[in-house]
Amino acid sequence: MTSIDDVARVSGVSIATVSRALRGLPNVSEETRARIRRHADELGYVASSSASGLASGRTHAMGVVAPSISRWFYTTVIEGIDSALREANHDMILYNLASRGGDRARVFHRSILRKRTDALIALCLDFTADEREQLLSIGHPMIMIGGPVRGIRHIGIDERAVAREATEHLIRLGHRDIAHLGGEDDEGLNRVVPRDRRLGFLDALGAAGIESRTEWMLSGRFSLTASRDAVNELLDRPGARPTAIFANCDEMGIGAILAAHDHGLSVPGDLSVIGIDNHDLSASFGLTTMAQDPYEQGRLGARILLDDLTGGPLSRKTSIRAEARLIERSSTAPPIHL
Amino acid sequence: MTSIDDVARVSGVSIATVSRALRGLPNVSEETRARIRRHADELGYVASSSASGLASGRTHAMGVVAPSISRWFYTTVIEGIDSALREANHDMILYNLASRGGDRARVFHRSILRKRTDALIALCLDFTADEREQLLSIGHPMIMIGGPVRGIRHIGIDERAVAREATEHLIRLGHRDIAHLGGEDDEGLNRVVPRDRRLGFLDALGAAGIESRTEWMLSGRFSLTASRDAVNELLDRPGARPTAIFANCDEMGIGAILAAHDHGLSVPGDLSVIGIDNHDLSASFGLTTMAQDPYEQGRLGARILLDDLTGGPLSRKTSIRAEARLIERSSTAPPIHL
């Protein structure tokens, strides 16, 4: 494995100069820099991250803790993070908490704390008090994307307000019989977001003087298939049906649309559906939604962390409210009985 | 940041003993080992990966190069890899080639070669000759999962045979008018897989004496929405329609089912559909498919690499053929005109 000495020898300079030249530091003549760079390339030299990490105290890697990587929101955030990291020549260490048999404690104890990273991004999940303390005790810059956690700055939409807006859209169309498709994800990694969205839903109903119905508070576990099943079960029931459904996310909303089709109902004719996210598939299903931009949230989070590390302009101590806006498609309309 | 010296001092032993004790090496009395372990925990000590990496030459991290993380196959493989790595106390460095604006050369040059990892897993993608050479020149154990690449061992199903089997299932049911939903993914990261699946499709037709029709070779770009659009376009055409569709993957098969519904056609009554993968959503859509198990493929790949590193029993030089088996659901049936 060729090391810095090899490059120095071939170039006829000291290793210090090689180090400076290759990292683009000042005080190296452009002429020698070019020569060194050329030799390094020829030799296939790349600095050892262990060695430079040890010497400089910077690993040039960022940790990303995700509750799962199989949901659109998370993968999209991760892609955004990835793009920012790549620009800054940093690597990403991915800690996936949802892997089946995922020994969560191990993630928090061994790896993350193994000083492998310079900073940490956590995608919306709940920490135990102990976990939070462990994370904060590392002293690395850290930020959450998605769900808010007390004591940690975060980037995310105003969950409650956005859910309320979505529900208000249905009410504005004339709906009063509205079901809520909520529920926690399977791993229970994220309780705050579903809770706040449910509260926002109830806020909207309350403000419009509509009673919520317990039997219309469904659990779709943030999953398309679970939501499809839950809504199918709802539509199987005898008696009154809702004319609209507010789903906590678009995957669930799509599940609701499919369930309506399973029952031979038309959307929005017989049932209106609104979601949150603007998932890749939503346009294809004509799903009306409160759109957010997780890619940019991830990108921004990573860039803030990077700037925290270098004293760049984005560095900050406070949280950031991400935008969400209504996109009207064909899944919502006034109820027929109007 | 507490270091090994702190633990040594508190425990009244040398740093060498601390190192041995904490790593579970022999020649430490159980008594002192317990004491050291306790002190380390109390101090919150965790070894610096840079320092141990530098000293031992092992980073305890594995690189994963993925064409994208937004498709089910990739995320599922990654989850499998993750579970194996976690068991072995290794971390995962994720290199996502598909990130918008993803500067591919940078991934190959800077990061991967930055000696941050002990081994490398690549998920099905095409390498340029230069890239392949760069990767192999690192000398790390390496394996591909998914598409085969000349000169690199891999784990994967027999693409061509599996596609042929899927098509033969349709033919066995009596179909002769079969469309193929193929096409490369958007980034063109993976040409071999779609090509081999198309060949397998043609193999089956040829063996049954069925002429393939150019106008029924569609591109769904490995995407649900693109496939839905492509099949909708097909169904819009005047003239003869296929009675069945073989889709290169389940996401595409689901797109085909949705397109059938868009046209008021019933599946399998008017159109049979078969896919490959056994995607999470496939059961919900009743999609018949050639099931494979990417989670286990990822797990196995990681474990092989780990054993390559340690001389474990799974270490090997040759490729592994992964299994695929037909799962019949409700999307396939004999054509009506029979």
Place this chain on the structure above:
DNA sequence: GTGAAAGCGCTAACAT
């Protein structure tokens, strides 16, 4: 069973 000491390959402070 334990300790002393020599690196691992860099970076950074100080010289020149």
Place this chain on the structure above:
DNA sequence: ATGTTAGCGCTTTCAC
């Protein structure tokens, strides 16, 4: 603009 040198915090001989 370039070179010298002292670490960074571990692992790994080699002694004892």
